[in-house]
Every structure is written in C-alpha cells, then in structure tokens.
C-alpha cells in the first residue's frame with residue numbers, strides 16, 4: 402500500500418471532494434453543508450495567552466483557549482466536528498484513544514491530506530467507548546502541541562454514572578522562559594535522552610491554580626497528561642482518592658496509593674472524597690505542586706463512592722491462539738546522514754527502523770501486518786535507559802505482563818514502558834487500516850520512535 406498524494410486524492414474523490422480551489426491545489430473533504438451536520442465548529446488559531454503574569458505568550462489555540470476547548474459526546478452517539486484551520490501552517494486533528502475509521506484518524510498522508518491554512522475538514526465518527534480522551538495535531542507535533550494545540554475530549558457513559566460532580570484537569574508544562582517567550586520545543590541533546598521538558602507547569606492553562614471543589618462530595622477528577630515530554634508522578638497530599646479509570650478505560654476501583662506515573666498522552670480518572678469545607682489539598686508531581694484543591698461549602702449531603710464504571714465494548718484477545726510479535730525500542734545515538742542534507746535527527750528505532758518525519762512514504766512500509774480480526778500478543782522491549790509511553794492508534798490493547806512490576810491487566814491505548822522493561826500487551830486486530838505506533842514523548846516520536854502497523 403502506498404500513500405502518494407495522487408492516491409489520496411483518488412480516495413477522496415470516492416468520498417466526495419466538495420471543494421477545489423482556483424489553483425487546483427486546495428482540497429477538503431466535506432459533506433453537504435448545513436450547520437446541523439456538525440456539533441462543533443472548532444477553530445485552530447493563534448492566541449496570545451498570559452502564562453507568566455504580565456507577559457504574553459503567542460500560543461496556538463483550539464476554540465479560543467490553550468489547552469483547547471473541552472469537547473464532549475455521549476457513548477454510542479456521534480461526534481461531528483467542523484475543524485477550521487486559521488493557523489499559518491498545515492495541520493490535522495488526531496483523536497487520541499478513540500477507536501475510529503482510518504479516514505478520521507488525522508494522520509497526514511495516511512488518513513488525510515493536511516488541512517491547509519484557510520481550509521476546513523469535517524471529522525465525524527461514532528463514539529464506541531466512554532472515557533477521557535484528547536485531541537491534538539499529527540503534523541509538526543513538537544511545535545504545534547508545544548504551542549498549545551491539545552484539548553480534552555470527554556465521552557460520557559451511555560447511562561449516567563454515579564458521579565454527581567466532575568472536573569477535567571489538563572496538565573501541560575510550557576516551553577517558555579520567565580518572560581513567557583517560547584524556548585526550543587526540541588533540543589537534540591534532550592531528544593536523544595528523555596525528551597525536551599517545558600519548565601512552566603500548568604493545570605487548565607494556569608500555573609499553580611487553586612480550584613474549588615464541593616466539600617464532602619465525591620468528585621470525578623479526569624486528569625489528562627497533554628504534555629509533550631513529561632511523565633507526572635501524580636500524588637495528592639492528603640484526602641482519599643480511588644482510581645476508577647486509566648486512559649479511557651474503567652478499572653476495578655482501587656486506592657490511588659503513593660503516586661501514579663502518568664506519561665505523556667495518558668489519563669487517569671480519580672474519585673476524590675473532598676474534605677470538610679475550608680481544607681486544602683495539593684495535587685503534586687512528585688514533590689512539586691501542580692494545583693491546590695480547596696474545599697468549598699457544598700450545601701449538599703455527603704456523597705458516597707459510586708460503583709465501578711461500566712466496561713467498554715473492547716474485544717477480548719484470546720491468548721491461546723494469539724500470535725506473538727516482538728518490538729524492540731532502541732537508542733541509536735548516531736546523527737543520520739539525512740541531517741547533513743537538511744533532514745531530521747534520528748536517535749531512536751523500532752525493530753531497527755527509524756521513522757523519518759520528512760518522508761511521506763514511511764507508512765507505506767509498515768513494520769508489522771496483522772490479519773483482520775486476528776489475535777496478537779506484542780512483546781515490547783525497551784533496550785534504552787529512558788522510558789517511552791508507547792501508543793497505538795485505532796485499537797485498544799490489554800496490558801498483560803511486565804518483567805518490572807506486577808500487572809493487573811487493563812485496557813489502554815498508551816503504555817508507559819519503563820527503562821529496560823519488557824512488557825506484553827495483547828489485542829484483537831479488529832480495525833482495518835494503517836495505524837501509527839509510537840512513543841508519545843514528542844521529540845522521541847519526531848526523531849525516529851514511530852512506525853506503522855497495518856491491519857488488512
């Protein structure tokens with residue numbers, strides 16, 4: 402399978418290309434336009450934000466905010482977003498963790514052509530799973546996500562869950578200096594190590610915010626790591642919190658414990674019992690404060706722990722008949738010759754192959770081909786000294802085992818593979834297409850740690 406421009410256009414023609422610009426170089430995929438055809442009109446555009454008091458930062462925003470507007474839908478329903486690009490460069494939207502058809506997946510030259518400045522693209526897909534998801538571009542990711550193009554996508558359960566209160570907390574640490582000026586989103590020396598970190602932590606776009614929560618109530622906290630690089634070692638200074646879901650899939654409720662390592666792209670849903678009015682607790686990354694949670698009078702009888710959330714309809718892999726595939730994640734360290742020719746750095750490989758973000762044909766050479774509806778076990782081996790949040794598009798997988806820790810299996814779209822860890826995950830290849838399989842440390846992904854897995 403190859404994804405040349407010509408073939409993509411042929412594919413688009415089959416779906417109905419409604420707009421051809423005068424120069425013939427402007428295309429978009431559209432539907433007969435009436436506003437009733439979409440639920441959201443989402444604009445990506447530059448926006449000055451005040452991250453550092455008294456200074457403005459030239460962010461890029463979705464829906465006039467960075468992180469972006471929270472999109473919501475209901476399980477079983479459709480999400481229809483008319484996406485309008487008012488940025489100075491091409492972009493796309495990828496819906497992280499959502500199981501959808503390939504043509505809605507937002508990967509340039511694989512699912513669609515980039516949406517050029519001034520164009521729009523209608524994304525529409527059914528929401529099979531309830532949970533906390535997010536959206537972001539899949540083009541020039543270091544800069545585009547770094548400037549703020551990241552946003553929550555919340556899919557509510559089909560039937561009301563037992564939670565009466567909830568808050569979304571989007572975590573992002575910005576690459577800015579003390580005047581709010583952007584610093585490099587990727588520094589080669591850092592990309593070759595743990596990734597380039599931002600230094601200004603924010604929750605919902607604010608540094609060290611104080612958030613009011615209703616006293617005595619159980620609040621569902623949806624905590625999303627929308628950061629390019631950082632793994633947050635989440636902990637709460639006090640208060641009783643239980644884990645209800647990980648990365649968009651319910652788990653049997655259990656105590657949060659000492660801390661939870663939330664890698665880039667990952668999400669955790671906690672039920673927090675808010676203490677008596679007037680008390681405070683800290684949400685922290687290791688020892689560092691991220692936000693203060695203040696208990697405010699609620700005027701409501703104390704709540705009780707809701708039951709576990711209902712499972713999502715994900716096919717259960719049959720380990721008896723599953724085929725095992727091995728994936729090695731390696732550090733290469735050498736600068737590629739492409740660099741001297743103006744290409745990208747290559748520091749990372751999967752099974753001896755590095756993805757080249759400048760080569761539009763990489764997806765034509767998938768590193769694995771799965772049979773549709775086949776059952777697979779992936780053995781993920783990290784041969785490096787750095788951790789990698791390994792993410793797969795299009796399908797949800799089950800984490801089975803690790804040589805580093807005890808695993809209570811759960812379904813996810815991203816697994817934080819520790820340094821030198823080997824883990825086993827399993828899935829049913831029930832979604833045909835060419836799916837990106839990559840590390841979600843953005844500058845690892847952009848320096849080789851990405852591949853395509855094909856399901857035919």
Ligand code: C2O
Nearest residue numbers: 495497666792837
């Ligand atoms: Cu958040 Cu390719 O993914």
Ligand code: CU
Nearest residue numbers: 496497498794
């Ligand atoms: Cu994704």
Ligand code: CU
Nearest residue numbers: 789840842845
């Ligand atoms: Cu990585």
